[in-house]
Amino acid sequence: MELFRVVTLAEARQLLSRYWPLKGRRKEVLPLLAALGRELARPVTAQDDIPGFTRATMDGYAVRAEDTFGAAEGEPVILQLVGEVPMGQPATVAVGPGQAVSVATGSMIPEGADAVVMVENTEIISGDRVAVFKPVAPGQDLVRRGADARAGACILPAGHILRPQDLGILAGLGVTRVTVYEPWRVGILATGNEIVPPDEEPAPGQVRDINSYTLAGLAGRSGAAVTLYGIAPDDLETLVTRVKQAMAENHLVLLSGGSSVGTRDLTVRVLAGLGQPGILFHGVAVRPGKPTVATVAGDRMIIGLPGHPVSAMVVFRILIEPLLKYGGYDHPSGRAAVTARLSRTVTSIPGREDYIRVRLEEGPEGLLAVPVPGGSSMISSMVWADGLIVVPLEEEGLEAGTLVEVHLF
Ligand SMILES: Nc1nc2c(c(=O)[nH]1)N[C@H]1C(S)=C(S)[C@@H](COP(=O)(O)OP(=O)(O)OC[C@H]3O[C@@H](n4cnc5c(N)ncnc54)[C@H](O)[C@@H]3O)O[C@H]1N2
């Protein structure tokens, strides 16, 4: 049995990053709504300006800003009202010196005007005369043609994952179809003689499969297309066959169980024989999750996760989710967390990162992070928790009252 080759989390991430993204993903052209959450395979360049014309952003009057200089509550400037711009129509009347044109939020700014006075700061004093009680600066309360998006500019780069606001700007630009990559295909295989499907009554010594469901949920929520490959017994030949089938149909294959150093732990042997470049690491200095093994064979990545349900989920969160969701570990969105005060002291061992499940509670001085009891074999400790905090590599623990970042589930 090969000894654990333990790396730090940072080293594990570096090794996985070297091979991610994996090659061989197909591209497809999708209508906008079907592309939500997908990764752009081609950049999008604006063909039009947004807005396509200079628009008012307040209801009021389009004016020449300089005409309003010096206006005050007791000393209004009087302008001549020369017309109105109806919504959805071109402005047909220009604004000359001393003149104003009535505009609504979103209507076109007429020639000659360079600002809008809000209707609240004006008063009609006769049919065609408007009193302005407050000066406006040039550019005030209007948005110029092309200020939101400029024709010819790159709006979204290749590799960008489409969010609702991205669909919005594409729609605004008249882009109704985009070229995206197919979702990452992730195959999941549970292993272990003691594991039975959840719809079966476990015999004494057996347990129902939890990890296929937690991992499928995590991968699905990360945008992947997930296939379950059932439960493989602890038998080398069967394992190899099933893993190879999953590799043929997926970019990333996740195994759970059998990655530790026990005599029946076959995962490493299976993973070692799949191809080049081979095993990247076996063991990560994190808790829970130490017995994690990763290999790359051609353009496939195979990761053996620890059998304990909490460990498998934590490793997914810290090593796999950032790749699927953001293509790497440095994306700012991947660092989003809420800050809370630790409710009690937690201890750790220097030389490994400890991921601690916490529940969030509203305390008298703001949010409290309350560690949830239970070992890594207990899925309930994930159910009661809202997120994870980390005790850094070289720390012996964290004192009660420390401000911690809680990474939410
Ligand atoms: N002597 C040592 N023993 C163990 C070590 C060690 O370093 N030295 N590491 C411990 C840690 S930490 C973990 S985590 C586990 C990991 O073990 P394996 O990855 O080899 O997984 P198994 O032994 O197959 O299973 C562990 C545990 O998880 C249950 N399991 C497995 N798959 C599922 C599933 N799909 N659904 C629900 N539960 C599952 C399995 O029945 C075992 O109870 O090893 C420690 N031991």
Ligand code: MOO
């Ligand atoms: O590291 Mo194990 O993965 O603690 O439970």
